[in-house]
Amino acid sequence: MAKPMTMSQKILAYHAGKEYVEPGDLIFANVDLVLGNDVTTPVAIKEFEKIGIDRVFDKDKIAIVPDHFTPNKDIKSAQQCKMVREFAKKYEITNYFEVGEMGIEHALLPEKGLVVPGDLVIGADSHTCTYGALGSFSTGIGSTDMACAMATGKCWFKVPEAIKFVLYGKKTGWTSGKDIILHIIGMIGVDGALYKSMEYTGEGLKSLSMDDRFTIANMAIEAGAKNGIFEVDEKTIEYVKQHSTKPYTIFKADEDAEYSEVFEIDISKIRPTVAFPHLPENTKTIDEITEKIYIDQVVIGSCTNGRIEDLRIAAKILKGRKVKKGLRCIIFPATQNIYKQALKEGLIEIFIDAGCVVSTPTCGPCLGGHMGILADGEKALATTNRNFVGRMGHPNSEVYLSSPAIAAASAVLGYIGSPEELGMKGDEEQ
Structure with a gap:
């Protein structure tokens, strides 16, 4: 046997x-x-x-x-x-x-x-x-x-x-x-x-x-x-x-x-979650964040969250809204086909109208390689997978990890927050 x-x-x-x-x-x-x-x-x-x-x-x-x-x-x-x-x-x-x-x-x-x-x-x-x-x-x-x-x-x-x-x-x-x-x-x-x-x-x-x-x-x-x-x-x-x-x-x-x-x-009990610096295990739900954490940059993309569903969610939140003045929001579709699909659906136009920059597919921002490197003391919220010390640039910068929904809402708010703060209720059941 x-x-x-x-x-x-x-x-x-x-x-x-x-x-x-x-x-x-x-x-x-x-x-x-x-x-x-x-x-x-x-x-x-x-x-x-x-x-x-x-x-x-x-x-x-x-x-x-x-x-x-x-x-x-x-x-x-x-x-x-x-x-x-x-x-x-x-x-x-x-x-x-x-x-x-x-x-x-x-x-x-x-x-x-x-x-x-x-x-x-x-x-x-x-x-x-x-x-x-x-x-x-x-x-x-x-x-x-x-x-x-x-x-x-x-x-x-x-x-x-x-x-x-x-x-x-x-x-x-x-x-x-x-x-x-x-x-x-x-x-x-x-x-x-x-x-x-x-x-x-x-x-x-x-x-x-x-x-x-x-x-x-x-x-x-x-x-x-x-x-x-x-x-x-x-x-x-x-x-x-x-x-x-x-x-x-x-x-x-x-x-x-x-x-x-x-x-x-x-999984019905899981709430939107954010990983704080400098480890992915350092998590809090969006409800547990009691202070406003102001951010300098939002990154939406990567091998973790650069697929078409991710871009659709981000666009749903950014549509008709503007990225907070003084904040950079970088969006990079994960493949050329995803980029084309986003173009067909009008998502890229929504991102640009909101004040985002849209990049060619690349890993660059995720690992602090290029296109979005952080300066001393800056904070970023990213849909990437790692938030180690110096991951996206200067060793004194900080990286927080989240879903595209939280990232897009935070780009508008200027601090880490949820679409609910913009008056957007998520479907009770997906």
């Missing part, structure tokens, strides 16, 4: 050619996709060249997306992108996305249909865990591992323990996937899931859109997790059918699978 396994265990076992794996096992597994960006790929290229081979394992199973410091912010970033561009050309990498067709990697790859349920994906970027929203095992790795994987199509893994999150109830008001994951990180801490798999299930998934799920999976690493993964349901299948022709496999956790912890969470 087969031993029970979690979703992550099953995917890892399948790709390692084993019937069963258990937490702590060291395995060597075949990967379905290897990802790199303009920061991590140059290091991987140097290591790849040391191996001394003249081919990659599969030109269709490598994706390279220059998105962190692009469009090139300086000479150094231009040199890095040139190295990546030449490597992609030399080895005929199918999924190389240059500026003009690129997007933020973790929004672009699902949109392009490059990840489907059951895949094993590695990426030289910590937020590769985003694709767990599709029922895949995806995790960040180092540039050396990326180099070896580009050469061999394999990577080593230590099988993680899993934490089960049973979600029930329905989102209410202005609550979004961002608020749910900030609530969870606030509850368990930034090391609460250290090297573990965060596995999501329960009837509450019906209330979560795919954009919500991408956001929640994206921030698994902010709880220290190896990966985040959602049980595949009708919404997942619908998304995959719209975006991909790749065959897929659904791996469902066994009912008697073992978890290190199980949390049951009523």
Whole structure:
């Protein structure tokens, strides 16, 4: 009789050619996709060249997306992108996305249909865990591992323990996937899931859109997790059918699978949540913020919250309103397609009329790379995923994290607040 396994265990076992794996096992597994960006790929290229081979394992199973410091912010970033561009050309990498067709990697790859349920994906970027929203095992790795994987199509893994999150109830008001994951990180801490798999299930998934799920999976690493993964349901299948022709496999956790912890969470009770400096676990609900925190900059976008639903919510709040005088509001759609959709729906015009600046898809503002760097003493509210010391600029600046709804309302108010303060009531039940 087969031993029970979690979703992550099953995917890892399948790709390692084993019937069963258990937490702590060291395995060597075949990967379905290897990802790199303009920061991590140059290091991987140097290591790849040391191996001394003249081919990659599969030109269709490598994706390279220059998105962190692009469009090139300086000479150094231009040199890095040139190295990546030449490597992609030399080895005929199918999924190389240059500026003009690129997007933020973790929004672009699902949109392009490059990840489907059951895949094993590695990426030289910590937020590769985003694709767990599709029922895949995806995790960040180092540039050396990326180099070896580009050469061999394999990577080593230590099988993680899993934490089960049973979600029930329905989102209410202005609550979004961002608020749910900030609530969870606030509850368990930034090391609460250290090297573990965060596995999501329960009837509450019906209330979560795919954009919500991408956001929640994206921030698994902010709880220290190896990966985040959602049980595949009708919404997942619908998304995959719209975006991909790749065959897929659904791996469902066994009912008697073992978890290190199980949390049951009523998402109808979760209120919009803000993470205060300098850790994502330092959370307060919007109702618990008793003083006015005035801000200098609002950033809406990133691999966490730059998808079309996020932009629609922001536009709904900004329509007919103005960004507070003296405050900068930067909006960056996560991909070119999302940008085009926002144009078609009139969202970009709403943003510009409100006094926002709209950027090409880039990671720049999120990591203090370019386009929105903070000065000494400045405060920013961002829909990004990290608020460490100096994350968006000067070490004496501060970053607060929130959902697009809270960010957009705060851009108008000039301080961290909610759409309710603008007289906008969220739907009681979404």
